Amino acid sequence: GAGVSQSPRYKVAKRGQDVALRCDPISGHVSLFWYQQALGQGPEFLTYFQNEAQLDKSGLPSDRFFAERPEGSVSTLKIQRTQQEDSAVYLCASSPEDRGYNTIYFGEGSWLTVV
C-alpha cells in the first residue's frame, strides 16, 4: 500500500490477555518506530528498528512489551498480560533513511482498550 498500515485498528482486551499489534511499513523503508499515545498527550517513543535490528528499546515501559521485525519489513508489537494502564493508541511509523532527519510517516494507529 501507499502508506503505513496497522492492524487491528481497534482492540478490546480483557485484563491479563496477550495482544499483538501489526505494522506494515511503507515498502523499502529502513527505519521503523513504535510510539504510544495516551488521550490528550503527544506520542511517546517505545522502540526503533533499523531493518531487522532493534537498535533502541529504551521506551518500552516494562518487560511485558516486546517488539520484533524479523525480516526487516513487517513489525509486531506484543503486550503480554495486559493491564488497564496499557490502554492507549499504538502508532507505528517508518522512514526511508537510517537517520531521523527525514520525513517520518505514521500509520493510523491501533486503539487498545483494556477492560
Place this chain on the structure above:
Amino acid sequence: SQKIEQNSEALNIQEGKTATLTCNYTNYSPAYLQWYRQDPGRGPVFLLLIRENEKEKRKERLKVTFDTTLKQSLFHITASQPADSATYLCALDPEYGNKLVFGAGTILRVKS
C-alpha cells in the same frame, strides 16, 4: 528536567486570520525540530522540519521559526481556513538519532 511545552488551551481564531502556535523546550539542544498535524482518530502527519542553523522555514501558508537562544519554535498558518482545524504537535530529537520527543499538542479551531 527535560520537557516540551505547547499551549495547553485550544486556540480559536477566525477564518482568514493568522494562527500562531508556540513550542517551548527546556534542557534540550536539538539539531532540528519538527511540526506535525493530527486529526481526531488519525496518525500524525509530518508538516515541516527546521534545523538549528535555520531561523525560518516556509511551505505554502505555513511558516516555522526556530530560536535556539529562546529555546522556542513558532508555527504560523496564514490565511487560516476551517480545514486547518486540528491538533498541531511539535517534536524534537534530543539524541541526534531516531527518537522523537513530542509536545502534548495544541488544538486549533478555525471558525468561518
